[in-house]
Amino acid sequence: SEGAAMLVLEAEDHARARGAAPLGFVRGFGGANHCGHQSQPDADAMVASMHAALADAQLDPGAVGYVNAHATGTVLGDPVEAQAIARVFGESVAVSGVKGYTGHTLAAAGAMEAIFCMEMMRRQTLIATRNLDDIDPQCRGVRHLLQHATQPTQFSLSNSFAFGGVNGTLILEHAES
Numbered sequence: 001s002e003g004a005a006m007l008v009l010e011a012e013d014h015a016r017a018r019g020a021a022p023l024g025f026v027r028g029f030g031g032a033n034h035c036g037h038q039s040q041p042d043a044d045a046m047v048a049s050m051h052a053a054l055a056d057a058q059l060d061p062g063a064v065g066y067v068n069a070h071a072t073g074t075v076l077g078d079p080v081e082a083q084a085i086a087r088v089f090g091e092s093v094a095v096s097g098v099k100g101y102t103g104h105t106l107a108a109a110g111a112m113e114a115i116f117c118m119e120m121m122r123r124q125t126l127i128a129t130r131n132l133d134d135i136d137p138q139c140r141g142v143r144h145l146l147q148h149a150t151q152p153t154q155f156s157l158s159n160s161f162a163f164g165g166v167n168g169t170l171i172l173e174h175a176e177s
């Protein structure tokens with residue numbers, strides 16, 4: 001599929017000066033690249049990306065209430081990402097992916113998934129991974145959301161892992177109303 005999404009990032013003081021209430025904040029970013037193979041994911045680089053985002057946000061993994069997995073539904077990518085998330089969070093955090101609702105929107109995926117994260121935090125409802133009924137044994141070790149859950153969440157982590165070994169992770173913070 002294809003898609004489009006846009007986030008407008010603005011300095012908080014600028015937004016407040018013009019009377020706008022922020023919907024949320026980008027609290028941290030992490031990135032890590034690997035060059036082992038054009039299309040094969042690397043768990044170490046994924047872990048490094050998540051750790052870098054947590055360090056940039058000055059947060060411990062326990063502060064994160066939700067992880068939006070890149071979750072492309074591939075036989076190779078999903079198990080590697082699940083194992084990487086398990087190395088950072090274990091089963092302590094709710095994990096789902098939104099591509100079951102949108103398809104893989106390619107270049108728009110990261111922005112669209114950040115919007116989903118902000119909306120989930122605003123609504124205090126985490127959405128389950130659509131069409132995930134049976135968890136592949138290689139994807140165990142994380143707390144997959146199989147049903148929507150009501151859960152106040154201040155911080156969400158969103159992964160974007162791409163071809164060419166480009167890995168990016170955002171930490172998003174809910175803006176208190």
